Amino acid sequence: MAEAMPDRKGSATGIKDAERRYPISWSGLSHTVSLRGGRSKTIVSNVSGHCDPGQMMAIMGPSGCGKTSLLDLLGGRVGSGTTSGEILIGCKQHPANIRKVVSYVTQEDSLLTCFTVRETLRYASRLAAIPSKAREEAIQQVIVQMGLLVCADTRVGDPLIKGISGGQKRRLSIAIELLHRSPILLLDEPTSGLDSTAAMQVIEHLRDVAQKGHTVVMSIHQASSRAYGLFDSLCLLSKGQQVYFGPTTDVAIEHFAAQGHECPRYSNPAEFFLDVINTDFGAENGGARLEGLVRAFEKSELASSMREALRQPEIPQDGGVSRESAGPCRQFAVLLLRMLHMNWKNPYIFGVRLAMYIALAFMVGTMYYDVGEVARGGEPVAAAAAATSLLALLFYVQAFLVFMSVAILPFFLEIRDVFRRERANGQITCLPYVLADFLAGLPGVRSLL
Ligand SMILES: Nc1ncnc2c1ncn2[C@@H]1O[C@H](COP(=O)(O)OP(=O)(O)O)[C@@H](O)[C@H]1O
Numbered sequence: 001m002a003e004a005m006p007d008r009k010g011s012a013t014g015i016k017d018a019e020r021r022y023p024i025s026w027s028g029l030s031h032t033v034s035l036r037g038g039r040s041k042t043i044v045s046n047v048s049g050h051c052d053p054g055q056m057m058a059i060m061g062p063s064g065c066g067k068t069s070l071l072d073l074l075g076g077r078v079g080s081g082t083t084s085g086e087i088l089i090g091c092k093q094h095p096a097n098i099r100k101v102v103s104y105v106t107q108e109d110s111l112l113t114c115f116t117v118r119e120t121l122r123y124a125s126r127l128a129a130i131p132s133k134a135r136e137e138a139i140q141q142v143i144v145q146m147g148l149l150v151c152a153d154t155r156v157g158d159p160l161i162k163g164i165s166g167g168q169k170r171r172l173s174i175a176i177e178l179l180h181r182s183p184i185l186l187l188d189e190p191t192s193g194l195d196s197t198a199a200m201q202v203i204e205h206l207r208d209v210a211q212k213g214h215t216v217v218m219s220i221h222q223a224s225s226r227a228y229g230l231f232d233s234l235c236l237l238s239k240g241q242q243v244y245f246g247p248t249t250d251v252a253i254e255h256f257a258a259q260g261h262e263c264p265r266y267s268n269p270a271e272f273f274l275d276v277i278n279t280d281f282g283a284e285n286g287g288a289r290l291e292g293l294v295r296a297f298e299k300s301e302l303a304s305s306m307r308e309a310l311r312q313p314e315i316p317q318d319g320g321v322s323r324e325s326a327g328p329c330r331q332f333a334v335l336l337l338r339m340l341h342m343n344w345k346n347p348y349i350f351g352v353r354l355a356m357y358i359a360l361a362f363m364v365g366t367m368y369y370d371v372g373e374v375a376r377g378g379e380p381v382a383a384a385a386a387a388t389s390l391l392a393l394l395f396y397v398q399a400f401l402v403f404m405s406v407a408i409l410p411f412f413l414e415i416r417d418v419f420r421r422e423r424a425n426g427q428i429t430c431l432p433y434v435l436a437d438f439l440a441g442l443p444g445v446r447s448l449l
């Protein structure tokens, strides 16, 4: 499946499509949101950095420092607010194929709760256009890599029907994106909720993915010293400001030491840096210390070499080619199958709809029995009254249909989140989804399965 391709250092590493190497860089990135009362808040302020193919980068900082906001900006998922600065993906600003190039594993898992881990990955692999012969092997491989073998046949589950654990859901979300093999992988706290061994395994595996030529950027709020050593570069944020960008090696320790923050021997640098930059708990002179660190970084050699690197962004080695993904017809077929399977697994949702339609038909049928005849040929007064009541019937039926849709609201919210994730990651498009959803909802279609 894999072909050999020299990586940046010249060694031969297995990478399926070598031309899919995309660097990502951002410079002077700021994002401001409006708050109530006409106030505004800058949640990301003048942040710059880059990550090249074959590298893995960590965004670290105290909670609320803007890690998710920065990743949202990089992944093009910003909702409200104004953004300034420049993001280059493979030397281009807003490339047309951004959805096909960037996969983003968000902090919240959006999964279909009725499927097992294996079924979820099976549908993901079909949407990723993995050839049928290689599909089962690819699924099994990713299950093993993400440590999901013990729960491969357990359903994802929801608050009512318990399924896999929170940490397993996290790993399943990563596994789905790994199957899609996007050139750039953004992950928001992929190790949150995992025990230290599982976290280490996941980071080690993501490191392997990076070494195959992918660009991996992740936010992480706690890293063991072993995990920290696996990253190539580090971006430290505090209150949305950049405190450090550079290698994770001794350079980082020396940079902080030069500012008077000597990392004690045998301590975890990642923890030490976070202690230094955290101002949330009213540390003495916390604000001034942070200001000092931000200024010191701006004036440092590291910042100049970063700016130099940003001036000469690396060119992707393809020319617009992106990963493979299913075409509209295939998407339609996979989505239809998945929706029918979902209906089959959730018979009560379909059953509730059917029972309500039958009850509505019975009620309306008995209440308005023969009213049409009276309106057409009865006494003038009775006919007028019957015609008026037919108007009420129209309102009644419409209102009932609207209220009925509330019954499936929780289910709708679940599938909406999955739809949003898949669409934003370029795995599906609207038209095949709408057609498949419409067809799967027709009475009788379910019996095809
Ligand atoms: N749309 C928004 N409106 C107001 N405040 C926001 C908005 N988005 C993020 N924030 C604030 O910006 C800060 C950074 O948020 P976030 O990026 O989620 O932090 P992190 O992921 O590092 O924990 C937080 O203080 C958060 O409250």
Ligand SMILES: [Mg+2]
Binding pocket: 067, 068, 069, 107, 188
């Ligand atoms: Mg976050």
